[in-house]
Amino acid sequence: MNDSVRAGLSPAPEVFGGQWALADVVARLRVARMSWRKRQGRGREPGGRELPSREALAEIVHAVCGALFPMRLGPPDLREESEDFYVGHTLDSALNALLAQVKLELNYQVRHEARERPDLHQRAVHIVQDFAAALPGLRGLLDDDVMAAFHGDPAARSVDEVLLCYPGILAVLHHRLAHQLYQTGAPLLARMIAELAHAQTGIDIHPGARIGRGFFIDHGTGVVIGETAVIGERVRLYQAVTLGAKRFATTEDGSLEKGAPRHPIVEDDVVIYAGATVLGRITIGRGSSIGGNVWLTRSVPPGSHVTQANVQSEVRHD
Known part of the structure; x- marks a missing residue:
């Protein structure tokens, strides 16, 4: 690397010579950046990293x-007698790293969302403290999720196989962590965690979604759960299920309204089979089953059994 680049200085134009015409490319990229910042109403960046790091968050x-499940997701050479030491040491390092990322998000909020936070450091500390305090409870929720997968899939040979291999469990594990951060004031970090799982599993769960215990996503690829969805306890989804919005409300200036309830409420003990699409702020009553490839935009009472055939019959009757 050129010394001037390593020092953070602007290199001389001749550094970018050669067949790639990099001097021109660099100059035009600078123009593009400045144009973007001007359109977004941003001044010159204050220096240093502005946004949290995906790599650091991963x-x-x-x-x-690893700290939540040390003997299964921790290091391969860990022994039971060292569990507490490993968990304490790992969490101390991880939570300090998380604090740095939370500070970056809070600073970003202040600069670009005109939020007033008189003591960003203390606010960041509180968010991380709340996250740490929530971990034992999250472990309990995740234990129920693992058991739901084990009991709900006849192919599962052990709870360890479920935790180590099932993409639905990986996605829900990320969601439980992301939702905690979402609730306590770090929505950008929460979304980044959700997208880490989305990239690995093909399961897209917005961190704002509220999901009860004993949740199981079988197979999982293509599942989408929107921001304002509410899911009860012991709910099971199969691949390619969508819990989405039917329409998007707009404000007076025509922009999309943010945060309005627009996704389904799924009550306890519901099963939604592969390819079903459930849209809008509707309620799927307790104990219902929604068949494969059903398109549903109306509420159904508890104990309902909705299939393509009976939905089509109702449409013809109307």
Whole structure:
């Protein structure tokens, strides 16, 4: 690397010579950046990294998962007599790293969302303290999720296989962590954690979704769960299920309204089979089953059994 680049200085134009015409490319990229910042109403950046790091967050999540399940997701040479030491040491490092990422998000909020936070450091500490305090409870929720997968899939040979192999469990593990951060004031970090799982599993769960215990996503690929969805206890989804919005409300200036309830409420003990699409702020009553490839935009009472055939019959009757 050129010394001027390593020092953070602007290199001389001749450094970018050669057949790629890099001097021109660099100059035009600078123009594009400045144009973007001007359109977004941003001044010159104050220096240093502005946004949280996906790479750093991935390492933090990996460490926290190891601390939650040390003998299964921790290091391969860990012994039971060293569990507490490993968990304490790992969490101390991970939570300090998380604090740095939370500070970056809070600073970003202040600069670009005009939020007033008189003591960003203390606010960041509180968010991480709340996250740490929630971990034992999250472990209990995740134990129920693992058991739901084990009991709900006849192909599962052990709870260890479920935790180590099932993409639905990986996605829900990330969601439980992301939802905690979402609730306590770090929505960008929460979304980044959700997208780490989305990239690995093909399961897209917005961190704002509220999901009860004993949740099982079987197979999983293509599942989408929207921000304002509410899911009860002991709910099971299969691949390619969508819990989405039917329409998007707009404000007076025509922009999309943010945060309005627009996704389904799924009550306890519901099963939704592969390819079903459930849209809008509707309620799927307790104990119902929604058949494969059903398109549903109306509420159904508890104990309903909705299939393509009976939905089509109702449409013809109307």
